[in-house]
Amino acid sequence: YCDPLMASAGHKITARQRWTPTPVQLQILERIFDQGTGTPSKQNIKEITSELIQHGQISETNVYNWFQNRRARSKRKQLGSSSNNAESEQETEVESPNEKKNLLSQQNHAPSAEDLCFQNLEISPELHFLSVMSNPNAYDGDEHLSGKMGMPGNYNIYDQAED
Amino acid sequence: YCDPLMASAGHKITARQRWTPTPVQLQILERIFDQGTGTPSKQNIKEITSELIQHGQISETNVYNWFQNRRARSKRKQLGSSSNNAESEQETEVESPNEKKNLLSQQNHAPSAEDLCFQNLEISPELHFLSVMSNPNAYDGDEHLSGKMGMPGNYNIYDQAED
DNA sequence: TATGTATGAATGAATG
DNA sequence: CATTCATTCATACATA
Numbered sequence: 001y002c003d004p005l006m007a008s009a010g011h012k013i014t015a016r017q018r019w020t021p022t023p024v025q026l027q028i029l030e031r032i033f034d035q036g037t038g039t040p041s042k043q044n045i046k047e048i049t050s051e052l053i054q055h056g057q058i059s060e061t062n063v064y065n066w067f068q069n070r071r072a073r074s075k076r077k078q079l080g081s082s083s084n085n086a087e088s089e090q091e092t093e094v095e096s097p098n099e100k101k102n103l104l105s106q107q108n109h110a111p112s113a114e115d116l117c118f119q120n121l122e123i124s125p126e127l128h129f130l131s132v133m134s135n136p137n138a139y140d141g142d143e144h145l146s147g148k149m150g151m152p153g154n155y156n157i158y159d160q161a162e163d
Numbered sequence: 164y165c166d167p168l169m170a171s172a173g174h175k176i177t178a179r180q181r182w183t184p185t186p187v188q189l190q191i192l193e194r195i196f197d198q199g200t201g202t203p204s205k206q207n208i209k210e211i212t213s214e215l216i217q218h219g220q221i222s223e224t225n226v227y228n229w230f231q232n233r234r235a236r237s238k239r240k241q242l243g244s245s246s247n248n249a250e251s252e253q254e255t256e257v258e259s260p261n262e263k264k265n266l267l268s269q270q271n272h273a274p275s276a277e278d279l280c281f282q283n284l285e286i287s288p289e290l291h292f293l294s295v296m297s298n299p300n301a302y303d304g305d306e307h308l309s310g311k312m313g314m315p316g317n318y319n320i321y322d323q324a325e326d
Numbered sequence: 327t328a329t330g331t332a333t334g335a336a337t338g339a340a341t342g
Numbered sequence: 343c344a345t346t347c348a349t350t351c352a353t354a355c356a357t358a
Contacts, residue, residue, distance in 0.1 A: 018334055018353055039346070065335060072348065073333085181338055181349065202343090228339060235344065236337090331356075340347070 019062040024055040029063070033070055040067060182225045187218040192226070196233055203230060 021029065032040070032048060040048065042060075049060045184192065195203070195211060203211060203226075212223045 020334085020354065062334080066333095068347080069334065076348090183338085183350095225338080229337095231343075232338065238344085327358100329356100329358080331354105333354080334352090336349105336351080338347105338349085340345105342343100342345080 019058060021058070021062070021066070022056040025052045025058060028052055028055070029066055029070075033067065038067070038071055182221060184215075184221070184225075184229070185219040188215045188221060191215055191218070192229055192233075196230065202234065 028051060029048070037044065040063075045060045045063050049058060049063050052058045052063065191211070191214060200207065208223050208226050208230075212221060212226050215221045215226065
């Protein structure tokens with residue numbers, strides 16, 4: 001049969017980056033989702049995949065992702081379309097009519113480049129520890145980090161300096 | 164105080180609540196992970212953090228989480244060998260036209276900050292052991308950011324088996 | 327053709 | 343340590 005990937009408007013013959021669920025697959029997936037099987041086990045995933053694969057190319061990864069996305073989407077929609085939440089829920093300038101503000105996203109880096117680039121002369125203080133680190137001593141204690149994994153406390157990177 | 168994360172351009176960009184490792188940080192982390200150190204101890208975490216913090220905002224928690232995620236992910240792809248093995252007629256699914264392009268390109272101002280750091284990394288004598296991968300193409304451990312989404316059909320779990 | 331929207335996919339963080 | 347959730351990005355896809 002025709003490649004399910006390029007079955008629609010496709011003109012992409014070189015790259016199948018994103019799995020595109022066929023209507024049939026979508027129908028099945030939605031039905032299963034509707035069953036209440038929110039987070040299917042791996043076994044279920046396999047079974048579902050086995051079913052869907054007959055209707056087009058698909059992998060367990062796709063199925064898994066689909067369910068994850070589906071659930072997340074539903075949830076987000078719920079609390080986003082509600083009347084109004086006077087709770088402590090602060091939305092980061094979220095759902096604007098556009099919503100897709102990621103067009104100019106700057107998620108990563110953007111540190112004090114001019115700064116950290118210059119202090120480069122001292123960038124290898126004790127990194128050699130991993131060269132000789134043969135200490136099988138895992139975690140002497142039980143604490144994973146400095147106290148709890150919530151946050152060290154000293155440097156809170158996620159500082160909602162919103163105001 | 165000023166958040167190091169958004170202290171760059173000085174715009175009103177919303178601070179990312181999620182830590183995004185800079186290419187440099189990623190390289191270092193990869194190297195350490197590749198050393199076979201596996202799960203670093205608390206002290207190691209601190210050491211690593213001390214090193215990485217010079218290359219951008221980061222906390223011990225981030226480092227810890229990173230290793231945890233990395234470990235889990237590696238394992239996932241490892242245990243993908245049972246009743247699968249359908250066909251692997253996929254071309255080199257690894258090397259994509261572009262690797263971590265998202266890490267280096269999404270804005271238009273291009274501060275070249277990380278770029279400089281990258282260069283500095285190479286020239287660092289002490290960090291030579293972890294600077295061996297100056298060539299992005301020769302990146303040995305970029306399996307996590309490869310672009311082999313999911314069009315396999317023969318893989319098992321929701322993990323992108325990479326081989 | 328370019329822009330916008332929808333959704334799959336990647337990853338960091340949280341939880342058990 | 344294993345699994346799941348939440349957030350964000352990139353790309354498929356629809357429309358102007």
